[in-house]
Structure formats: C-alpha cells, structure tokens
Amino acid sequence: MRLYVTGGTGFVGSNIVKVAVEQYGATVFTTAHRWRPEAPVPYEYGGVDVADRAQVLDSVRAFRPDAIIHAAILNDFNLMYRDRERSWRANVDSTRHLTEAANEVGARMILVSSDWVFDGMRSESDERTPPNPLNLYGVHKVVGETVVLAAARDGAVARISGVSGVHWTRPDTPLTQNVGFGNLVTAVVDALAAGQPFVLWHGAINMHATLSLASESAKMMMRIIERGARGTFHCCSGASLSRLEAAQAAARAFDLDAGLIRNGPPDWSATAGATVPHDTTMSAAATAERLDYRLPSADELLLTYRRERETGTLSAP
Numbered sequence: 312m313r314l315y316v317t318g319g320t321g322f323v324g325s326n327i328v329k330v331a332v333e334q335y336g337a338t339v340f341t342t343a344h345r346w347r348p349e350a351p352v353p354y355e356y357g358g359v360d361v362a363d364r365a366q367v368l369d370s371v372r373a374f375r376p377d378a379i380i381h382a383a384i385l386n387d388f389n390l391m392y393r394d395r396e397r398s399w400r401a402n403v404d405s406t407r408h409l410t411e412a413a414n415e416v417g418a419r420m421i422l423v424s425s426d427w428v429f430d431g432m433r434s435e436s437d438e439r440t441p442p443n444p445l446n447l448y449g450v451h452k453v454v455g456e457t458v459v460l461a462a463a464r465d466g467a468v469a470r471i472s473g474v475s476g477v478h479w480t481r482p483d484t485p486l487t488q489n490v491g492f493g494n495l496v497t498a499v500v501d502a503l504a505a506g507q508p509f510v511l512w513h514g515a516i517n518m519h520a521t522l523s524l525a526s527e528s529a530k531m532m533m534r535i536i537e538r539g540a541r542g543t544f545h546c547c548s549g550a551s552l553s554r555l556e557a558a559q560a561a562a563r564a565f566d567l568d569a570g571l572i573r574n575g576p577p578d579w580s581a582t583a584g585a586t587v588p589h590d591t592t593m594s595a596a597a598t599a600e601r602l603d604y605r606l607p608s609a610d611e612l613l614l615t616y617r618r619e620r621e622t623g624t625l626s627a628p
C-alpha cells in the first residue's frame with residue numbers, strides 16, 4: 312500500500328506513519344512543514360504546505376498513493392483566532408485540496424477529526440450524533456468532515472479524542488496539559504514519574520472525554536483503509552472518564568503515586584478566550600463492529616501506552 316500522510320512529523324501523524332510502515336508494510340510519504348528529520352527515516356517526506364493547492368496536487372500526483380490520511384493541523388488556538396484566514400486555509404482549504412487530489416488519483420481519503428465537533432452537552436455521542444461545535448477548531452473540523460463526506464469519492468472521517476501516546480518523530484516535544492483532554496495522561500505520567508505534584512485542572516473546560524492511544528487510533532485508521540469502509544468512525548477506546556479518573560488510571564497503570572495529584576484552576580492563556588466543550592465522551596461501539604476491532608478498556612489502553620514508552624515499540628496490530 313502507498314500511503315500519503317499529512318502531518319506525519321506531528322504527534323498523531325508519527326503514530327500513523329509508524330503503524331503503517333512497521334505493521335502494514337506500507338510505503339509512506341509524509342508532508343514536512345517547518346520540521347525536518349535529521350537522521351535517515353524509513354519513509355519518504357517532502358516540503359508541502361497543505362494550505363497550498365498546487366503543492367498538494369503536485370505532491371499527490373508525484374507519489375500516487377492508494378490512500379491519504381490528513382492529520383496536519385495548525386495547532387495553535389491563539390494563532391487560529393488571531394489569523395482566521397490563515398487557519399481556515401491550513402485546516403479547511405487543505406481538506407478540499409487533498410480531497411480533490413485523492414479523487415484525481417483514485418485514492419481513499421481519510422480526515423483525522425476530533426470529539427470537539429460536539430458541544431459537550433451530552434455524553435457518549437456516537438457516529439450519527441449531529442455535531443454542534445463551540446469554537447473555531449470544532450468548526451474547522453466539521454467543515455472538513457463535510458467536505459470529505461460530500462466530495463471524496465472514497466472517503467472517511469476518523470474522530471479521535473483524549474489522545475495520549477508516544478511522539479515517535481519528536482520525542483522531546485513536551486505534551487502538556489491543556490483545556491482539552493489530549494496529552495492529559497502523558498502530562499500526569501511525566502510529572503508523577505519525576506516525583507512532582509500534578510495540578511489537575513478543574514473548571515469550565517473539557518472535563519469528560521474518551522481516551523485514545525495514538526497508535527491504536529492509527530491501527531483503526533488502517534483498518535478503515537483495508538476494509539474500504541466509508542463514513543464516520545470514532546477511533547478511540549471504550550473508556551470514557553473524567554479528568555480525575557483518567558489521571559488516577561494513569562497513575563495506576565504506571566505504578567505511580569496518585570497522591571501527588573492535586574486540583575487547581577485551568578491556565579486559559581493558550582485558548583484565545585474560546586468556549587470549550589464540557590463532556591465530549593464518544594461511543595465507538597458502531598466503529599468497533601464495522602472494523603472488527605475490540606475497544607480496549609482504560610487499563611488495557613494505558614498499559615499498552617506504558618509498554619510503548621518503556622520499550623519504544625508498538626504492541627501487536
């Protein structure tokens with residue numbers, strides 16, 4: 312399989328690239344944006360700004376993929392609000408360009424999306440729950456989803472949530488707590504493993520979500536491609552938790568001292584004053600059935616994460 316990944320040098324994308332190369336024997340090309348690998352890597356890469364239609368079309372035509380996974384994101388809330396035109400180009404127009412390119416070369420088109428398409432007012436949203444985003448990031452994701460579902464000849468949306476995992480490309484990237492659920496587990500483990508207290512944010516932020524491990528989400532995406540499945544998928548686990556439950560589960564899985572977890576107010580400085588959804592828990596039952604995938608529990612997911620951190624290798628597909 313020839314797989315074209317955008318944002319393969321980022322956190323989630325690095326997991327997609329690693330799973331595709333190591334477990335599916337795929338030939339992978341990833342877009343490189345600001346950052347470039349310094350040492351030889353087992354995939355191809357090239358400078359592509361996904362906001363630039365010509366660069367996207369040229370690079371897809373040159374690589375001729377069987378499938379595209381679009382994981383790149385302008386991942387800076389303050390910048391997203393400050394320069395709405397630029398963030399629209401990076402997060403929405405990119406999806407149009409990639410969909411056009413996928414249609415032209417006959418590739419499958421998968422968009423990585425988010426639980427923040429939901430308004431956080433109900434639990435366990437499923438694949439058919441209508442989205443109602445509260446902020447610009449969620450709007451970008453919903454519009455991108457709509458582009459793929461309406462315009463891709465062979466397309467799917469892969470929503471992920473509360474993502475933890477290893478950043479395989481740039482392991483030194485600090486994965487810190489934010490008002491969402493992403494990186495929460497990683498941030499807890501990093502602090503507790505260093506014997507430091509962890510101030511768990513509490514307030515009008517994302518208080519409940521469903522855990523994902525980036526490598527497991529990547530495996531689910533590869534199943535979407537393998538099976539030729541179309542539509543919307545929840546590529547997360549079966550574990551919907553509060554922030555406190557997630558932090559305690561992380562301490563348990565890593566044999567760390569949960570007594571170091573404290574409560575504290577959120578740091579809003581990175582959020583541009585945007586409203587944040589409260590409960591973005593997602594049901595992935597329908598996805599699991601369609602992909603013949605067993606949803607891991609919180610403990611299973613976190614133990615898999617621990618093995619990845621400690622051994623530097625993926626668990627079996």
Ligand SMILES: NC(=O)c1ccc[n+]([C@@H]2O[C@H](COP(=O)([O-])OP(=O)(O)OC[C@H]3O[C@@H](n4cnc5c(N)ncnc54)[C@H](OP(=O)(O)O)[C@@H]3O)[C@@H](O)[C@H]2O)c1
Binds near residue numbers: 318382
């Ligand atoms: N992490 C989570 O908790 C979470 C939760 C839900 C959904 N998601 C989704 O998962 C996907 C990946 O997120 P992530 O956490 O892995 O983000 P990330 O670590 O910040 O990675 C983003 C990647 O996109 C690249 N990029 C940014 N702008 C680009 C452009 N104009 N052209 C080409 N590449 C560009 C970045 O490259 P440079 O760094 O070189 O600029 C980087 O490789 C996103 O779609 C995000 O919405 C993530």
